[in-house]
Amino acid sequence: MTTRPRRLRMATFVVLPAWALVLAAYVGTMVWTMQISFTDSKLLPVDTYVGFDQYERLFSSTRWLVSLQNVAIFGVLFIAGSLVVGFLLAVALDQHVRFENTLRTIFLYPYAMSFIVTGLIWQWLMNPGLGIQKAVQNWGWESFRFDWAVNREMAIYAVVIAGIWQASGLVMALMLAGLRGIDADLWKATRIEGIPPWRVYLFIIVPMLRPLIITAVVLLSIGVVKAFDLVVALTSGGPGIASEVPAKFIMDYLFTRQNIGLATAAATVMLITVASVLTPWLYFEYFRKARPRGAA
Amino acid sequence: MSQPTPANEVMEPAVSVRDLAIAFASHRVIDELDLEVQKGEFLVLLGPSGCGKSTLLNAIAGLLDVADGEVWISGRNVTWAEPKDRGIGMVFQSYALYPRMSVRQNLSFGLKISGVPKTEVDARVDKAAQLLKLEELLQRRPAELSGGQRQRVAIGRALVRNVDVFLFDEPLSNLDAKLRNELRVEIKKLHQRLGNTMIYVTHDQVEAMTLADRVAVMRGGTIQQLAPPQEIYRRPVNLFVAGFIGSPAMNFFEGEIVAGEGPRLKVGDAMVDLSRYPFSTNVSPGQRVILGIRPEHLAVGPAAVGSVEVESQVHITEPMGADTIVWASFAGESITIRTDGEFNARPGESIAFHFDPARASLFDAQTHLRL
Amino acid sequence: MSSPRPTVAAAAPLERPANRQKSVERGRKPKRLTPGRIGLYAFIAVAAAFFLLPAVIMIFTSLKSMDEIRDGSIFALPQHLDFSAWIAAWSTACTGLSCDGIRVGFWNSIKILVPSVVLSIAAGSILGYALSFWRVRGANVLFAILLLGAFLPYQIFIYPMVRGFSLLGIYNSLACIVTIHVIFGLPVMTLIFRNFYAGLPQELFNAARVDGGGFWRIFLYVILPMSTPILIVAAILQITGIWNDFILGLVFAGRENLPMTVQLNNVVNTTYGERTYNMNMAATILTAAVPLVVYFVSGRWFVRGIAAGAVKG
Numbered sequence: 001m002t003t004r005p006r007r008l009r010m011a012t013f014v015v016l017p018a019w020a021l022v023l024a025a026y027v028g029t030m031v032w033t034m035q036i037s038f039t040d041s042k043l044l045p046v047d048t049y050v051g052f053d054q055y056e057r058l059f060s061s062t063r064w065l066v067s068l069q070n071v072a073i074f075g076v077l078f079i080a081g082s083l084v085v086g087f088l089l090a091v092a093l094d095q096h097v098r099f100e101n102t103l104r105t106i107f108l109y110p111y112a113m114s115f116i117v118t119g120l121i122w123q124w125l126m127n128p129g130l131g132i133q134k135a136v137q138n139w140g141w142e143s144f145r146f147d148w149a150v151n152r153e154m155a156i157y158a159v160v161i162a163g164i165w166q167a168s169g170l171v172m173a174l175m176l177a178g179l180r181g182i183d184a185d186l187w188k189a190t191r192i193e194g195i196p197p198w199r200v201y202l203f204i205i206v207p208m209l210r211p212l213i214i215t216a217v218v219l220l221s222i223g224v225v226k227a228f229d230l231v232v233a234l235t236s237g238g239p240g241i242a243s244e245v246p247a248k249f250i251m252d253y254l255f256t257r258q259n260i261g262l263a264t265a266a267a268t269v270m271l272i273t274v275a276s277v278l279t280p281w282l283y284f285e286y287f288r289k290a291r292p293r294g295a296a
Numbered sequence: 297m298s299q300p301t302p303a304n305e306v307m308e309p310a311v312s313v314r315d316l317a318i319a320f321a322s323h324r325v326i327d328e329l330d331l332e333v334q335k336g337e338f339l340v341l342l343g344p345s346g347c348g349k350s351t352l353l354n355a356i357a358g359l360l361d362v363a364d365g366e367v368w369i370s371g372r373n374v375t376w377a378e379p380k381d382r383g384i385g386m387v388f389q390s391y392a393l394y395p396r397m398s399v400r401q402n403l404s405f406g407l408k409i410s411g412v413p414k415t416e417v418d419a420r421v422d423k424a425a426q427l428l429k430l431e432e433l434l435q436r437r438p439a440e441l442s443g444g445q446r447q448r449v450a451i452g453r454a455l456v457r458n459v460d461v462f463l464f465d466e467p468l469s470n471l472d473a474k475l476r477n478e479l480r481v482e483i484k485k486l487h488q489r490l491g492n493t494m495i496y497v498t499h500d501q502v503e504a505m506t507l508a509d510r511v512a513v514m515r516g517g518t519i520q521q522l523a524p525p526q527e528i529y530r531r532p533v534n535l536f537v538a539g540f541i542g543s544p545a546m547n548f549f550e551g552e553i554v555a556g557e558g559p560r561l562k563v564g565d566a567m568v569d570l571s572r573y574p575f576s577t578n579v580s581p582g583q584r585v586i587l588g589i590r591p592e593h594l595a596v597g598p599a600a601v602g603s604v605e606v607e608s609q610v611h612i613t614e615p616m617g618a619d620t621i622v623w624a625s626f627a628g629e630s631i632t633i634r635t636d637g638e639f640n641a642r643p644g645e646s647i648a649f650h651f652d653p654a655r656a657s658l659f660d661a662q663t664h665l666r667l
Numbered sequence: 668m669s670s671p672r673p674t675v676a677a678a679a680p681l682e683r684p685a686n687r688q689k690s691v692e693r694g695r696k697p698k699r700l701t702p703g704r705i706g707l708y709a710f711i712a713v714a715a716a717f718f719l720l721p722a723v724i725m726i727f728t729s730l731k732s733m734d735e736i737r738d739g740s741i742f743a744l745p746q747h748l749d750f751s752a753w754i755a756a757w758s759t760a761c762t763g764l765s766c767d768g769i770r771v772g773f774w775n776s777i778k779i780l781v782p783s784v785v786l787s788i789a790a791g792s793i794l795g796y797a798l799s800f801w802r803v804r805g806a807n808v809l810f811a812i813l814l815l816g817a818f819l820p821y822q823i824f825i826y827p828m829v830r831g832f833s834l835l836g837i838y839n840s841l842a843c844i845v846t847i848h849v850i851f852g853l854p855v856m857t858l859i860f861r862n863f864y865a866g867l868p869q870e871l872f873n874a875a876r877v878d879g880g881g882f883w884r885i886f887l888y889v890i891l892p893m894s895t896p897i898l899i900v901a902a903i904l905q906i907t908g909i910w911n912d913f914i915l916g917l918v919f920a921g922r923e924n925l926p927m928t929v930q931l932n933n934v935v936n937t938t939y940g941e942r943t944y945n946m947n948m949a950a951t952i953l954t955a956a957v958p959l960v961v962y963f964v965s966g967r968w969f970v971r972g973i974a975a976g977a978v979k980g
Contacts, residue, residue: 015797022816105963107715233936263826264826395892397892
């Protein structure tokens, strides 16, 4: 054989810093986080290993258990709600309605705004003394209650409503794009066969949009796990710990409650949960059907 | 950047591929392939999709790393040389013109990179533009050109490099039939005028037959037959080449050699006298063979001396203008006959047709090799 | 709304230019008002109200005086246009002891935004190009780690990063927050550029290599000029994403550089004494203004950004 190829040097050279960055910033920090979770660290990391003590402490903490329960409620309702609302909006806009562009702009604009803004808006709407509740009660419906943000029972549902308001537009935009991509001949065929449109949507279109729906679910799920800003702005986790979520739990114990051992244990639990869901999806999405590129 | 060929190396092949292996992941799509292309030759790599013809071309161009073997171009071992240093120009199926550059910039980009002086660049670009009738289009963007014009620009980009070897990767596949014919003729003229070595990949046998000095028919990463077009047409070396070349495809009938005065073939109920067939190997009685007859080598009407005559019923006829394809049956199998456009027969009508065994092909039923 | 079409089949061909004709062809345009049609419009009206009302109320509130807010209905129109709450929000709103208004956060956010957007797009496009056109050893592994980085929550990385930046001595600085945005922007940026480049014909790259182009020359002269659509998409994603960021700014920017979102939350949620809701709403609107302007100006490109960010190429 002749000499090894000298080519591709610059490409390799460019990728090296990316490797360094990725290894340090993602892999390294992840490992460090896990390492701290097995120590007795409080304000600063220490090297006193205590095995799974932090995890035991974590799962006997009411605050953490409430966080888990809340993220489950929030996750299920937020994802289901956003999917249903977003899909219905997309189908509605697909009926050749007037002012379609205006309506699409209206449905999607909340998605351009931050969770902080969203949270503060809904905090104001749910203000018990001055918000919607007061206005409706003044109209004569005395028993009307919309004080969810400050109501122990309802606080997590307040987060759900605000989340759906912010994210449905995303689902709508994705689904509408999918609906527009459906072959016109398919609609002709179903009309010839006399299938009512709602059946077509439910039994033919929804299965066709499955990849898009999965994408939407993944995007929304990331929102659920990262739900920190919204809770902070809307309820600050309160009243009490009523709307506490894991993301906020970790931040609190890292930066204000000075118990980084517990916080990193919680972060590790979060990592394992997310990774176990994410890895199969990423694999199917990116590597199984990765098409081979022809040349170098 | 021409690679001057020293006088004492005139007989050196322009492109030589030795013991080549190409692997995707660990799967070898090409293995132990050898190919020599003579200086000034027009070689066509022909085969169905997935046969490895484009892979071979990309390996010659240096766009793919080889797993084993060597590539020599103009007497130099270029196995690990960059594509730009191989003394090649390449034309791609999708034209691959740089969309944000004008035609002139497209043609001159490579020359500028290699530091050719500006006056020289302009001279070469103008010459190529004149040759390819692109003078009017030099300021346009690729998006403003028709498909045929784009492909001429792509050819021009290879031309200005002043190289000995041109590589074409299915250059006409994206064009409609009429343009394809026009450009095919232009490429042939170009080859006659410039005398460069050209390696041309296609799946279109018409392009292969009309353009090539020699055709390499490929399948499964191997070259099945490497010969001038007429030879491939007349004497296909195996069943695959026989079936791949020709349209409508060659008719095949399986039969058995029977003993007698001279070799004879029993196909169904019919007997075919093979005494006029130019065997290249011996056959023995009882051997299973496949008889191949091209539709155009079958003729309707009474037989001349030495021909085999058959009676059959017409199933359907397909008038195609210049000729008419007749579907009939022979030895229990369907057979297509190419007759002239004047021929007229109704389905069910009985006709006589005949063929000359000397123009047929015989293959061993087991090895599929020509006998 | 018409969007410029890229000349190449681009990252997110979800928006069909011909969808209007297609719908007509579909022939489902109704000729009269059926009960179904009425129901449809009723649904749309309710939905539009649900999405629009919060914004309307927010604007109304910001234009009212505090007395008006206390005495009237949240739905009532402001009695007269009073922009004093806006002025107060911009220049005198208090966070802690300083009362310089939300404008401090605005300019901080701008200072963070500009270098972060430019650097993260540059890094993502170069890396995406290297990974899609040049066969680099271990590209798939690198890409897999990047994907994990794109999807895992920050909480997993954040504490060691704080320690790391402290060791480097740049924790709580502009450089720190910009670096953080580049690090966390890299996965998605690389992803969308890689997907876009995967859609470009490989033959084009091959042609450029036969022409003698090297890594940088092919990138600058052939690939980058074709990247306008994806550059726009990347810019939209990064501008809105970085502007709307809260958690990274909170942790890494330092007191001097807190972005507008963090300052807004401080203004609204940590005030003592009487809350000035009109000023809070004005500050909220001001904070939302930049991404909203991007949204309204970019039109369909915003949707393409979502689709690209949805990493579905």
